[in-house]
Amino acid sequence: xxxxxxxxxxxxxxxxxxxxxxxxxxxxxxxxxxxxxxxxxxxxxxxxxxxxxxxxxxxxxxxxxxxxxxxxxxxxxxxxxxxxxxxxxxxxxxxxxxxxxxxxxxxxxxxxxxxxxxxxxxxxxxxxxxxxxxxxxxxxxxxxxxxxxxxxxxxxxxxxxxxxxxxxxxxxxxxxxxxxxxxxxxxxxxxxxxxxxxxxxxxxxxxxxxxxxxxxxxxxxxxxxxxxx
Amino acid sequence: xxxxxxxxxxxxxxxxxxxxxxxxxxxxxxxxxxxxxxxxxxxxxxxxxxxxxxxxxxxxxxxxxxxxxxxxxxxxxxxxxxxxxxxxxxxxxxxxxxxxxxxxxxxxxxxxxxxxxxxxxxxxxxxxxxxxxxxxxxxxxxxxxxxxxxxxxxxxxxxxx
Numbered sequence: 001x002x003x004x005x006x007x008x009x010x011x012x013x014x015x016x017x018x019x020x021x022x023x024x025x026x027x028x029x030x031x032x033x034x035x036x037x038x039x040x041x042x043x044x045x046x047x048x049x050x051x052x053x054x055x056x057x058x059x060x061x062x063x064x065x066x067x068x069x070x071x072x073x074x075x076x077x078x079x080x081x082x083x084x085x086x087x088x089x090x091x092x093x094x095x096x097x098x099x100x101x102x103x104x105x106x107x108x109x110x111x112x113x114x115x116x117x118x119x120x121x122x123x124x125x126x127x128x129x130x131x132x133x134x135x136x137x138x139x140x141x142x143x144x145x146x147x148x149x150x151x152x153x154x155x156x157x158x159x160x161x162x163x164x165x166x167x168x169x170x171x172x173x174x175x176x177x178x179x180x181x182x183x184x185x186x187x188x189x190x191x192x193x194x195x196x197x198x199x200x201x202x203x204x205x206x207x208x209x210x211x212x213x214x215x216x217x218x219x220x221x222x223x224x225x226x227x228x229x
Numbered sequence: 230x231x232x233x234x235x236x237x238x239x240x241x242x243x244x245x246x247x248x249x250x251x252x253x254x255x256x257x258x259x260x261x262x263x264x265x266x267x268x269x270x271x272x273x274x275x276x277x278x279x280x281x282x283x284x285x286x287x288x289x290x291x292x293x294x295x296x297x298x299x300x301x302x303x304x305x306x307x308x309x310x311x312x313x314x315x316x317x318x319x320x321x322x323x324x325x326x327x328x329x330x331x332x333x334x335x336x337x338x339x340x341x342x343x344x345x346x347x348x349x350x351x352x353x354x355x356x357x358x359x360x361x362x363x364x365x366x367x368x369x370x371x372x373x374x375x376x377x378x379x380x381x382x383x384x385x386x387x388x389x390x
Contacts, residue, residue, distance in 0.1 A: 014234070032240040039248045046255040053263040055270060061263075068260040087261070088253035096248055111241075116234045120241035 004188060011184055012177070014114045031114035038099045038111070067091075078219040079226060082136060086222055089128055093121065094215045101176060101207030104183075105199070112210075113180050118173040122165035125218045130161070133225035145225060164221060168214060175210045179203060356381045 017033045020026040049060050057065055071091040075083035100112040111117045134142035146157040179202035186198045360380050 014232075014237070027234070027236050028240065029234065029237050032237060032244065035241060035244045039244060039251070042248065043251045043255060046252060050255055050259045053259055055263070055267050057263075061260075064256070064260050065264055068257055069264060071257075072261060072264075084261075088257040089249055091257055092245070092249040092252040095252065096245065114237060115232075116237035117241045119233075120238045120245065123238070124242055124245050 004185075007188070008181065008184060011180070012113075014116070029114065029116075030109055031111040031117050034103060034108050035096075035100070035111045035117070037108070038096065038103060042095055042099065074215075074219060078216075078223045080223060082132075082226055086128070086132065086219075090215050090219055090222075093125070093218065094211055097121070097172070097211040097214055098208060101210060102204065104180070104203055110176055110180065112172055112176040115169070115173050118169040118176075119165070121172065121214070122167075122169035125168060125214075125221070126161065126165040129164075129218070129221045129225050132222055136226050145227075148227070168217060172210050172214055175206055179206050352381065352384050356384045359384065 014029050014031055016027045017030045018028055020028060049064055053061060068091065071094065072083065072087050075087040075090060079086055097112060100110055100117070102110075104110045112121075130142075133145050136142075137145060146154055148157070183195065183198060183202055187195050356377065360377060363380070
């Protein structure tokens with residue numbers, strides 16, 4: 001039992017891959033390196049797949065258009081007329097979280113298993129949401145959004161600034177962490193065949209669901225922030 | 230496991246911004262533009278088709294109007310020709326009838342004149358015969374104009390009877 005615990009704790013560490021020797025040494029964790037790999041793969045795929053877009057789409061282009069159309073329509077529904085400014089952000093987050101959740105399948109450590117990565121995701125989504133409010137409504141209108149639906153809601157709205165990123169961050173982290181631990185335990189008990197079945201649920205299904213939840217909530221928050229009188 | 234590592238937060242934030250810029254440039258912008266271009270092309274095609282259809286419809290209506298106009302003109306021409314023909318026919322018939330009537334009445338008049346002439350001649354001859362007979366009977370010549378007038382008067386009265 002103690003051995004299993006040791007093993008698990010070791011798996012849950014977020015090891016530093018290397019350190020950049022400036023400013024007294026900047027540590028780069030494995031999560032960040034894996035993120036770079038994901039970014040490189042996504043960018044390469046995007047460049048290759050959008051190299052010659054045609055009005056009559058081929059098979060690869062159809063897949064791209066399905067994805068982009070899905071994100072665009074989702075943003076149109078939830079955010080409204082300003083959707084064009086936010087669709088690329090939500091699409092990027094969706095791609096990144098999906099890849100980060102699923103990259104465990106190819107043997108790399110999922111970056112979303114690192115609390116700091118999900119924290120950054122939550123914080124940047126918050127940044128997008130509140131910048132959107134101020135850019136669309138102006139300074140006064142942006143501040144006015146905190147008095148909605150009634151001025152008495154001000155404390156709650158202020159608390160939400162912290163609660164929303166925290167909940168986004170913790171939900172994603174908790175789900176991925178739980179899936180990771182369950183998978184590790186299953187692998188320890190039955191190393192062959194059975195983990196595949198569990199992996200379908202915990203890695204793929206849950207990974208995709210958490211992506212959808214994260215993007216959906218961010219979209220709803222943006223739509224709320226942009227709401228007119 | 231739950232230790233906060235601000236460098237990773239920062240790295241991830243930077244990563245996300247870079248990935249966002251890359252994806253926007255290489256994926257979302259071109260694909261969205263292509264989709265909108267296609268939507269535009271389809272809309273253009275549909276509106277063009279609609280315009281063409283309306284033009285064809287207008288042309289058809291115009292042609293139909295022209296056709297009916299031409300048809301009514303043709304009808305008019307035919308009916309005019311018919312009327313004209315009828316008039317001429319009537320005229321010819323009427324003039325022929327009038328001519329026939331004239332001829333007939335001429336003939337009638339001629340016949341009447343001849344008959345009267347013959348009657349007159351006959352009366353004269355009868356009168357002459359009667360005069361002759363009377364002269365024979367009376368033994369004297371009755372050839373004075375007054376005698377003849379008297380006999381002709383008698384014959385006429387007898388003829389009238």
